Amino acid sequence: MLYQRSSALFAEAQKYIPGGVNSPVRAFKAVGGDPIFVKKAKGAYLYDEDDNRLIDYIASWGPLILGHAHEPVINAVIEKAKQGTSFGMPTEIETQLAQLAVSMVPNIDKIRFVNSGTEACMSAVRLARGYTGKDKIIKFAGCYHGHSDSFLIQAGSGAVTFGSPNSPGVTQGTAKDTLLAQYNDLESVRALVEANKGEIATIIIEPIAGNMGCIVPSDEFIKGLRELCTQEGILLLFDEVMTGFRLGKGGAQEALGIDADIVCFGKVIGGGLPVGAFAAKAEIMAHLAPEGPVYQAGTLSGNPLAMAAGLAMLTELDKHPEVFESLAKKTAYLHEGLDAVLKDKGVPYQINRFGSMISVHFTEEPVVDFDSSAKGNNETFKKYFHGMLQNGVYLPPSAFESYFLNDALSYADIDETVEALKKVEL
Numbered sequence: 001m002l003y004q005r006s007s008a009l010f011a012e013a014q015k016y017i018p019g020g021v022n023s024p025v026r027a028f029k030a031v032g033g034d035p036i037f038v039k040k041a042k043g044a045y046l047y048d049e050d051d052n053r054l055i056d057y058i059a060s061w062g063p064l065i066l067g068h069a070h071e072p073v074i075n076a077v078i079e080k081a082k083q084g085t086s087f088g089m090p091t092e093i094e095t096q097l098a099q100l101a102v103s104m105v106p107n108i109d110k111i112r113f114v115n116s117g118t119e120a121c122m123s124a125v126r127l128a129r130g131y132t133g134k135d136k137i138i139k140f141a142g143c144y145h146g147h148s149d150s151f152l153i154q155a156g157s158g159a160v161t162f163g164s165p166n167s168p169g170v171t172q173g174t175a176k177d178t179l180l181a182q183y184n185d186l187e188s189v190r191a192l193v194e195a196n197k198g199e200i201a202t203i204i205i206e207p208i209a210g211n212m213g214c215i216v217p218s219d220e221f222i223k224g225l226r227e228l229c230t231q232e233g234i235l236l237l238f239d240e241v242m243t244g245f246r247l248g249k250g251g252a253q254e255a256l257g258i259d260a261d262i263v264c265f266g267k268v269i270g271g272g273l274p275v276g277a278f279a280a281k282a283e284i285m286a287h288l289a290p291e292g293p294v295y296q297a298g299t300l301s302g303n304p305l306a307m308a309a310g311l312a313m314l315t316e317l318d319k320h321p322e323v324f325e326s327l328a329k330k331t332a333y334l335h336e337g338l339d340a341v342l343k344d345k346g347v348p349y350q351i352n353r354f355g356s357m358i359s360v361h362f363t364e365e366p367v368v369d370f371d372s373s374a375k376g377n378n379e380t381f382k383k384y385f386h387g388m389l390q391n392g393v394y395l396p397p398s399a400f401e402s403y404f405l406n407d408a409l410s411y412a413d414i415d416e417t418v419e420a421l422k423k424v425e426l
């Protein structure tokens with residue numbers, strides 16, 4: 001496949017945009033080569049600027065769970081846009097989306113809309129601190145909660161890809177309030193809680209991790225976290241920016257059978273437009289301005305176009321919950337297919353999967369936390385990524401990212417993907 005126009009566009013972009021991209025992982029730094037510039041997309045396919053057709057396993061990093069340019073979503077946005085794009089005043093559609101989200105997700109009474117997952121997590125932590133009157137938070141190595149200062153203490157995803165666990169520009173003052181535990185290691189959390197008795201506002205976690213590949217929490221770990229939080233008066237914060245409205249109507253809370261105290265959303269809830277949200281019981285949300293003293297605001301928050309896309313998306317999922325099952329089946333089918341081919345290739349590998357999230361790691365050991373994920377062989381990953389791309393399959397350009405299946409993918413597309421892997425030399 002030729003990528004002449006993509007390469008030319010990338011060269012031009014680099015003149016005016018740092019690194020040529022507006023979010024680092026897009027730049028292909030982890031896999032080398034020039035990023036693909038996309039022209040348009042429909043269903044399961046991306047069409048790039050060189051007119052290649054690619055089977056897409058990213059779906060804009062998760063939001064497009066029903067495929068690209070899904071008609072009910074696109075039509076809702078077009079109709080809304082004709083009535084004006086932003087008012088800075090309340091609109092009815094905000095309440096409609098809030099009501100629908102609250103009806104689908106367990107343990108939440110009220111929800112606040114923002115513009116990104118980053119904003120949701122940042123604001124949710126402020127709310128947790130304001131509510132508990134405590135300063136410290138615990139996060140897990142390799143979990144990503146957006147790029148706000150408190151979380152860039154040792155970040156997954158983009159920052160890890162660049163081999164820089166701490167970003168310059170984050171102050172020591174901020175860093176000292178974020179404590180790092182190991183995923184799937186309850187003892188590492190207990191030790192931090194003991195050493196900082198009575199000082200921890202919240203434990204924030206990706207309930208199914210997707211930013212160090214897909215990592216599933218053990219039952220004992222996630223139940224233990226819930227118990228520990230309840231005992232110690234710590235709020236359990238589920239960052240469901242990836243998992244919310246993807247693993248089921250009720251997200252990871254429902255899939256794992258664990259109740260969270262605060263939940264963050266992004267990605268699917270915006271249907272492909274910029275939306276984030278955080279939600280909790282009314283008693284906690286009452287602390288948020290203007291009802292309470294914890295400040296949070298946004299000029300474009302609850303933007304009508306974004307709300308229209310989100311409402312159309314959640315309405316589809318609410319009406320067709322069988323989509324989640326269908327996606328999980330397709331993902332299991334992909335798993336089997338990849339597994340059968342990789343077995344013959346003679347390279348060590350692991351495949352992790354939960355619902356419609358899946359990742360391949362080129363390592364001997366099970367991948368259960370950041371350290372085991374980081375042991376993956378990146379040279380093999382590069383060959384895998386570029387080999388698949390040459391054969392028309394677009395996978396995440398970093399071994400630290402989960403794939404997100406979308407329901408427009410057909411079994412024939414998955415067969416084509418598995419056939420592509422047969423041709424790749426690892």
Ligand SMILES: *Cc1c(COP(=O)(O)O)cnc(C)c1O
Pocket residue numbers: 115116117118119121144145146147206210211239240241242266267276
């Ligand atoms: C993508 C993501 C974020 C950040 O969301 P943005 O919209 O990119 O700011 C936060 N948490 C998780 C788990 C994510 O996957």
